[in-house]
Amino acid sequence: MPMRILPWLIIPPAAIIGLGLLLQGISAIDSQLYFTWGYFLEVLIAGTLQGVMYSLVALGFVLIFKASSIFNFAQGSMVLFAALTMVGLMGWGLHWTLAFLATAGVMVLLAMAIERAVLRPLVNQPHIILFMxxxxxxxxxxxxxxxxxxSDVKQLDIGIPRTPIFIFEETFEGGILVNQFDVIAALVGGALVAILAIFFQKTRIGRALRAVADDHQAALSVGIPLKTIWAIVWSVAGIVALVTGVMWGSKMGVQFTLALIALKALPVLILGGLTSIPGAIVGGLIIGAGEQIAEVFLSTYIGSAIQDWFAYVLAMLFLLIRPQGLFGEKIIERV
Amino acid sequence: MTLKRLLIGSAAAALLAVPVTATSVQAQDEDNAQYFPGLQYRSGPYAPSGIPFANGYADYLEMLNQRDGGINGVSIYYEECDTAYNNDRGVECYERLKDAGPSEPAAWSPLSTGITYALIPRATQDRVPLLSMGYGRADASDGRVFPWIFTAPATYWAGADALIQYIQEEEGGDLQGKKIALVYHDSAYGREPIATLERLAEEEGYELSLYPVAPPGLEQKATWLQIARQLRPDWTLMWGWGVMNSTAVQEAAAIGYPMDRFIGIWWSGTEPDVRPAGNAGTGYKALNFHATGTDFPAINDILTLLYDEDEGYGEREGVGEVNYNRGVLNAALTTEAVRTAQAEFGERPLTGEEVRWGFENLHITDERWEEMGLAGFAREIQLSCEDHEGGGSAYVQQWNGEAWEPASDWIQPRNDELRPAYESSAAQYAEEQGIELRDCSEEM
Structure with a gap:
């Protein structure tokens, strides 16, 4: 196990230092490129924290794909629906914690409804039908x-501080600016991943979910109820959508555009693999940091507003090396 | 959440699959009704901005119908189509609506620069005026080249000029060596002010830095890191729309950028742009070309005649907000053009050509605004065959955490410099399109 972790301890810091040295070298030759180590780290940290927010979105996709091999196009609208419901309940005077719990209940009911009304009639249909x-x-x-x-833009305020703080002020001139909201969002994302990891690894339902993910037929043959498992996994994805909606909604207000943040998950999924929770996390961090660094440092040469497409380019570069994604399962089909 | 709402919700959700939806204000006498087609958006990512505008527009027309029986007794027939702020759907709506009324359309107002660009040739061919109020092509202010397009009361170029004048005054008159950043929606709309800002940079000596944001504008962290931590400008301007605005205000606050040095164009200065940021948005400024609030007799008539009777298009709380009042202004300018044309051609439903005459002879003085129940709502506007903009005044408003309040007097853009720029750009367009310039002296 330590040997498996070792590359992850060495490669990321080495890549960051290497990239920093490369940019420093370019800035020494070309004064157009603004570079200081403090600024570079500031962009890197901001991007990494942003990446956690992407991971939150990607997690919902991974959960459903793992259990049912369905690419859930509706994950973005689940995020919007959850956030709208929570804000709506808060508008009725509920404290945000109660509104959160009530919304979680709504998402479970929604999952059961989807399983009953949409998925159950389509059992044994090709995946493309389920996707549609x-x-x-x-x-x-x-x-x-x-x-x-x-359809109004609604403010979702659960008391997360938004003020910027400065760290390492003695090491770097002007310090490194970090926003408290981003740090808290990252902690929430981390906690959610830990809870999901325990759920999948240590509980009976989690083991059943993994069994269904590995082989539907085999799972059915040992008595695992596929319909119940689907309802559970959609419920978990619904609650992940709720957490995602709360974090993104607190950040930018609850509005239609929340549904579009699913697009930010696609390069993360390409990079991390569709079936891996750690992949969604690591993929999100790489995409988040990569696109911010590209926007800030490459825009001098190839123009601004590049971060959206750059995320896909970055994901494709990884695919050239690992077609199944960083953590995806390598599918070998004998013909 | 009642069962009725649930059922309506289910039905409406199913209807969302249909690309075009419609609502209408029914005329009391359809045989003697003037047709007002409405290209609005109540769905899609920009709906939070489009809905209040559409409500203000429709409520004003309905109020005229109920209070005055329409315009000089000619009732108003209004039909609306949802473009979702999408160019293709905008054209589809135009084609669907243009023959859907009891008379020729009075005028079009698509509330989208992209749709305006797409409709300029169509409106020209169909000979119906198109009022792009504070958006669209700035050079369409030259009525000799764009006879059917109107830009009143101000263009983006006029807005850029007004903003620089405001900053100049705040800086004590000298912009030499100052840094100004422009964060803009990377689209035809967002790029409109760049030429004017660059020209003014040369004249005034400030340094302009450009930061495009890819639509819809959800991601601006890197942009604001560059602005606040690298460039550190004296002022930042914004040409944003929809979610880009609220994201920008929040990212600027998150990075500690001073809000009172951040100014948006009029499409970046509405309540949905600042409310999601909570207190962090306090101090943010934006340009506007009309008043906000409900303290106007005409708007009180809307409240009394429509909302007291539960016949308003939106929620009562939305009446008086920026986008709502902008819809009212758009409807008021169009109905006044019709009223002006009626004085020439008679009190009957008019053709598009006759309404164009009304626009080109439109003169709304302060006294006329007062007669309309909108005293102080906007500045005097006078259009002509040549000048389709007519005035261009704007003022800076500032968000106090709960409402917008004026932060400057009216600013008059420098038309002696803007007008040649409009004419030069329009002449280039005319040459490219093979358009022969109108001789306005023959149409007086």
Whole structure:
């Protein structure tokens, strides 16, 4: 095990230092490129913390894909629906903790409804049919949530501080700026991953989920109820969507565009692999840091507003080396 | 959440799959009704901005119908189509609506620079005016080249000029050596002010830095790191729309950028832009070309005649907000153009060509604003065959945490410099398109 961890302890710091040295070298030749180690670390930290937010979105996709091999197109609208419901309940005077719990209940009910009304009738259908069904769920939830709770931009304030703080002020001139909200969001993301890891590894349901993920037929043959497992996994994905909605909604307000943040998960999934929770985390960190560094330091040469497509380019570069993603399962088919 | 709402929600959600939806204000007498088509957006990522505008527009028309029986007794027939701020759907809506009314359309107002660009040739061919109020092509202010397009009361170029004048005054008159950043929606809309800001940079001696943001603008962390930690500008301007605005305000606050040195164009200065940021948005400024609030007799008539009777298009709380009042202004300018044309052609439903005459002879003085129940709502506007902008005044408003309040007097853009720029750009367009310039002296 230590030998497996060793590369992860060596490669990331080495890559960061190497990239920093490269940019420092370029800035020495070309004064157009602004570089200081403090600024570089500031961008890197901001990007990494942003990456955790991407990971939160990607986690919802991974959970459902692991258990049912369905790429859930509706994950973004689940995020929006959850956030709208929570803000709506808070508007009725509920404290945010109660609103959160009530919304979690709504998401479980939603998962059961999806399993009963959409997935169960489509059992044994090709994956593309199930994928298209999730497109239908996307449009339904998108319109349903907004019709119930309105299309206005809503403020979601659960008391997370947003003020910037400066660290390492003695080491770097001007210090390194970090926003408290981003740090707290990263901690929430980390806690969620830890809880999911325990759930999958240490509980009976978690083991059943993994069994279904490995082989539906084999899981059914040993008595694991596929329909119940699907309802559970959609419920867990719904709660992950709720946490994601709360963090993103607190950051930018609850509005239609929350549904579009699913697009930010795609390069993360390409890079991390569709079936790996650690992949979603590491993929999110790499995409987050990579796109911020590209936007700040490469925009001098190739123009600004590049971070969206750069994320996909970065993911594709990784795919050239590992087609199944960093942590994805290598599928070997005998023909 | 009642069962009724749940059922309506389910039905509406199912209807979202249909690309175009419509609502309408029914005229009391359809045979003698003037048709007002509405290209609005109540769905899609920009709906939070589009809905209040659409409500203000429709409520004003409905109020005129109920209070005055329309315009001089000619009732108003309003049909709306949802473009979702999408150019393709905008054109589809245009084609669907143009023959859907009891008369020729009075005018089009697509509330989108992209849709405006797409509709300029169509409106020109169909001979119906298009009012792009504070958006669209700035050079369309030259009525000799763009006879059917109106830009009143101000263009983006005029807005850029007004913003620089405001900053100049705040800086004691000298911008030499100052740094100004522009954060803009990376689209035709966002790029509109760049030429003007660059020209002014040469004239005034400030350094302009450009920061495009890819639509819809959810990701701006890197942009704001560059602005606040690398460039450290004296002022930052924003040409944003929808979620880009609220994200920018929050990212700027998150990085500690001083809000009172951050100013948006009028499409970046609405309540949905600042409310998600909470207290962090306090102090943020934006340009505006009309008043906010409900302290106007015409808006009180809307509240009394429509909202007291539960017939308003939106929520009562939204009446008087920036985008709502902008919808009211758009409707008021169009109905006044119709009223002006009626004085020439008679009190009956008019053709697009006749309404264009109304626009080109539109003169809303302060006294006329007062007669309309909108005293002080906007500045005097006078259009002509040549000048389709007519005025261009704007003021800076500032968010106090709960509402917008004026932070400057009205600023008059320097039209002696802007006008030649409009004419030069329009002449280039005319040459490219093979358009022969109108001789306005023959149309007086």
């Amino acid at each position: 069904a999730t497109i239908g769920i996307f449009y339904f939830l998108d319109g349903f949530g907004q019709t119930l709770w309105g």
